[in-house]
Amino acid sequence: DADVTQTPRNRITKTGKRIMLECSQTKGHDRMYWYRQDPGLGLRLIYYSFDVKDINKGEISDGYSVSRQAQAKFSLSLESAIPNQTALYFCATSDPESGTSGRGNTGELFFGEGSRLTVL
Amino acid sequence: DAKTTQPPSMDCAEGRAANLPCNHSTISGNEYVYWYRQIHSQGPQYIIHGLKNNETNEMASLIITEDRKSSTLILPHATLRDTAVYYCIAPPGWSGGSNYKLTFGKGTLLTVNP
Numbered sequence: 001d002a003d004v005t006q007t008p009r010n011r012i013t014k015t016g017k018r019i020m021l022e023c024s025q026t027k028g029h030d031r032m033y034w035y036r037q038d039p040g041l042g043l044r045l046i047y048y049s050f051d052v053k054d055i056n057k058g059e060i061s062d063g064y065s066v067s068r069q070a071q072a073k074f075s076l077s078l079e080s081a082i083p084n085q086t087a088l089y090f091c092a093t094s095d096p097e098s099g100t101s102g103r104g105n106t107g108e109l110f111f112g113e114g115s116r117l118t119v120l
Numbered sequence: 121d122a123k124t125t126q127p128p129s130m131d132c133a134e135g136r137a138a139n140l141p142c143n144h145s146t147i148s149g150n151e152y153v154y155w156y157r158q159i160h161s162q163g164p165q166y167i168i169h170g171l172k173n174n175e176t177n178e179m180a181s182l183i184i185t186e187d188r189k190s191s192t193l194i195l196p197h198a199t200l201r202d203t204a205v206y207y208c209i210a211p212p213g214w215s216g217g218s219n220y221k222l223t224f225g226k227g228t229l230l231t232v233n234p
Contacts, residue, residue: 045223
């Protein structure tokens with residue numbers, strides 16, 4: 001089984017619908033992230049959570065919300081989906097203590113396999 | 121976070137070494153350099169990271185210049201399966217608060233040719 005699991009892997013929906021993408025991890029990491037990738041572009045950070053009680057906006061959080069239900073679970077919601085939210089979404093985790101020094105270091109990111117969302 | 125600059129694409133012959141450059145001239149003293157790769161539309165995969173010293177693991181070697189303004193990822197014997205987009209990032213040290221920037225740019229598309 002994958003360490004970082006995303007569901008659903010593919011979803012087609014209509015404009016205005018509410019969508020939830022779920023992420024669960026078995027790494028035991030406190031830090032979790034949601035990214036968005038558009039064709040030909042890199043990955044942009046939507047939200048991040050450094051522990052269950054800490055959630056922060058990334059660079060493109062407008063139109064999205066998140067919930068950290070437990071250390072292992074981090075969900076991304078689109079309250080009212082719009083076509084320009086069509087993208088590939090990735091969840092990731094990290095442990096800054098793993099092999100690196102300092103609380104401030106991100107550490108290695110472990111990504112899920114992605115959730116492809118199409119908004120018609 | 122330090123801005124990184126990579127060439128958009130590179131080619132390499134199978135069996136030869138692939139040398140992927142990355143410029144990070146604004147990197148600060150406590151920022152590590154990380155390399156990831158993404159095959160097709162799969163989740164990015166960690167390759168290697170370093171701070172000052174050169175690093176080597178089973179996948180690749182990382183050469184960081186003495187002034188830390190640039191680095192090179194070396195795949196010593198590239199195979200067709202190494203065809204992927206390679207990302208170089210230099211995440212900021214986090215000291216609390218929001219607006220943490222951990223963005224991946226467009227990376228370098230490495231094509232390994234038979």
